[in-house]
Amino acid sequence: MTLTRREALRLAGATAGLAAGGGLLAACGSSGGSEGPVRGGGSAPARRGGTVRLAFTGGGAGETLDPLIAYSPADLARGLVVFDRLFTLVGGRVAPALAVSARPAADARSFVLTLRQGVTWHDGTPLTSADVVHTLAMLASPSRPHPSELTGFLDVAKAEATGDLTVKVPTKRPVGDPAGLLAGASLAVIKKGTTSFRPGQAVVGTGPFKVAAFAPGREARLVRNDRYWGGPPNADTLVVLSVDDPQARANAVRGGQAEYASDIPFTLAKTGAGASGLEIRGAGENQRTGYGFVLNTTRKPFSDPRARMALRLAVDRQALVDRVFLGYGTVGNDLFGHGAQYFAAQTPVLGRDLARARTLLKEAGAEGAKLTIRSADYESGLNSSAELFAEQLRAIGLDAKAQIVAPTAYFDADGLAAADLLAFPLGPHPLSVIFNRSAAYPSLAFKDPDLDRALTTANATNDPKERERAWLDAQRVMTVRGNWIVWGRGDVLSLTRATVTGIEVRDSAKYPFLGKAGFSA
Template sequence: MSHRTPSDGSHTSRPTSSPVSRRGMLALLGLGAAAVATPLLGGCSSGEGASPVRDSAPTGTAQRGGTVRLAFAGSGADESLDPTVGQAPCDLARHMIVFDQLFVFADGTARPSLAIAAKPGARGEGCTLTLRQGVTWHDGSPFTAADVVHTFRHRASPDRAFPSELSTYFDLKAARAVGDHTVVLPTVRPVGDPATLFAGADLHVIKNGSTAFTTSSTLGTGPYRIARFQAGVETRLERHDAYWNGAGNAQTIVLLSIDDPQARANAVKGDQADYASDISVATAKAGLPGAGLQIRSSQEALRTTYGFVLNVTRKVSADPRVRRAIRLGIDREALVEAVFLGFGSVANDLFGAGARHFLDSVPVPEHNTAEAKKLLRAAGATGQPFVVRTAEYESGLNASSELFVEQLRELGLNATLLKVGVTEGFDPAGMKACDAIAFPLGPFSLALTYTRSAAYETLALPDKELNDAVATAISTTSEATRATAWETAQKVMADRGNWVAWGRGDVLSVAKEKLTGIDSHGSPKYPWLGKAGFVA
């Protein structure tokens, strides 16, 4: 959310990090700057099953040509063609098919895109990027190492509103081209798996010399180019037939900026759109919106994890007995039933589900209110004030926070709820005055999950074993050592951490039944649309 202050760092092994912008944290959560969904309409589930949904697009080859219209949440006049600025889902969906990244996430793992290899030094010092050959920009000019060097320096410039967080690990200004398809990038601290950091960095490669982004000047290497752009209303994109990974199916893609989830669904029902991203569970629960349409769900590995982060700078949450009491005392099934209405499942207090090295073996904590009350009494926390902070960044966060507060009161805490607006939800000063913060997290790498969330003092856990494990996981070049380090980090969080991740919810959409080629590419809230089209 808003510009954060870095954590004070309780141990020298903990990586220091540059301030994370509100944009950076929104990207971490898997949300955009204007991704404010409407509250739940249905309250608690009636017990009936959720409406039938599909977890995949229709099979078959999409036809060439035609127009595909897709509706995403936008941010009005703040939308931008500049890939370093716009962060609403509509912006992100557009950036991802106009520009390419060095690496992208697929199935929780970094996959090559414009870079085919990122080789670290023997001890994680420095990185050599090998770039893909045969790639052209929308104007027909060749993609080269000079473009990547310009992109690094552009993102590292102090006049950028949102400098790249890669500067925490790499000396971006010192990047240099070695020939046309190799970039040498020095590190400022050891990095053993640079591809994963690049994949999670929201780094879209721009053409050498690019400084302004208008309809006529915006050039990318992606499968579609800008034809028309009206911020907050519509973007029209035309196919780039020379795309290195095969030309798209649709000739034209139209992105519609529609903030309200119900209005997005209605656009599909009324045939103003062919796809609506991120609809509410209440809309999905109501059933299919019309003939020839489908409700689609993200795969289980791409669900959004809902939870609360306990602020250990506050006296009550600082006590590990209190943290354990809360994890034991909350009724996860009740939260899942009330918030997801059948479109989700309970979680095991760990964020990062779906990522490589995620510890699925950690069990969901038992629901034991008697033990929870006993722990609170032993910690002297019974009757103590406990403020829970929430903003509706994600549909159902406020509703889940209300139920969470009720459950905490039943355990003996004097819990109260503080609802704030989205623009102030992650304000550092506001979070510091609260004991718990409602927190949704998208399906991202463990490196992103642990380092960015720890960069906020009020979200961090100052634990030596945890910090040492995360530092090792980031710096080592050994996959076996990395796997062990991430296992250690997650066991610490499960044992004495400050996360109360209670559930994982589906990301739902409405689509024409013949629409295919919607690829989540890491987050289903802003999928990759490069192969969108209709089957016969």
């Protein structure tokens, strides 16, 4: 399976992921988030009506209304309310959406989707199995800019409608949890016959809002769908603004051009909300982004597990948390996916032991090794974490330096292959997403027979208990001899008017679900 740059960006912190549900919790309003959350922030009942303007990181002229290839937070936030997914995740667990079940065959080589009754498209026509078959076919269509990751698991060309609301989907490999696979991929359903999503063209979804206007890289205006199967929205209109600069997003709220600014940096949050009636909100502990370094095991010295363990013992996690998160986070236990189902939360945080680290480096023949830590501020604080970790590694005799590149060059394959470590963020994605996508890049992957067996079982088994054991085994391998150093988990922060309510985390706090957004009564 080949990982495209778009999928890589979705995998990294700002553009992918899933887990906790519920309203976003509010952090302190004027002096930064270190004082803790304000109880009930953003969870008050919403009145009907009004226009909510929300600023997200955009994708410039490349923004799209196509939910199958969306990757910027603006694209994704907009797409979540125009198009519905087959399954989503709430509280890190699979929840039904357009599909109410995905029943695997005994051999896990196919499954049957059963769709929700009574769902209509924005044009009033009913959702049917033919729409899902069309959507699956589009995943591998030659007209698509790249194939979906799902095509590595599903034999989409052989999917067939077996009834008005049932679809049989054969698989290329055993899939024991098809609902989890589809939820992790955040697969939206598009209407049969839809082949393009050009600006100005009518766009039909099943979501709580309909597209009224769209200017790529600028804004989208969405209007309420009163026939929505999940209940009518609260707001009359949503305006999703594309604003790449985080300071500009915050200024839009402070200046009255927006009511909500997504994903503001820790330094900006530390200065406070900036005016009465505004507050800084954190998305909660289970939506924190994991910050870490992925070691390139295709290069020496990290082909040796002793060298990998030496770096895990050398990192000063608390120093990184203090200097990078500024109080908005906590230390990590070397595993990505905190908040996701099956996450090994009981895995202890490894303590710092410089003497042991030096001994392991000597045993691995890696004393004085030159190391390059590749980074870009694709996620706020990555560059500073790379520079600080380089300092910490020099304390055990390694010749380490940070290699800072532009975000557009972050996932360049040649650049990754030549680097020894990659500063890497990951949100609370399902473990299948974290392990399967990251393995697609040789320089990010970790080849280990015990890990491969655990992942094969986790993906294939129909038994939830066996699946849980397999995921715990996979994570145990990673903490014993893997190539991750997850030193901390940072809060996902937003700046908002205190009256904004109903914003829910489904896929990710960086592009929350806006279907119930509105203003408190």
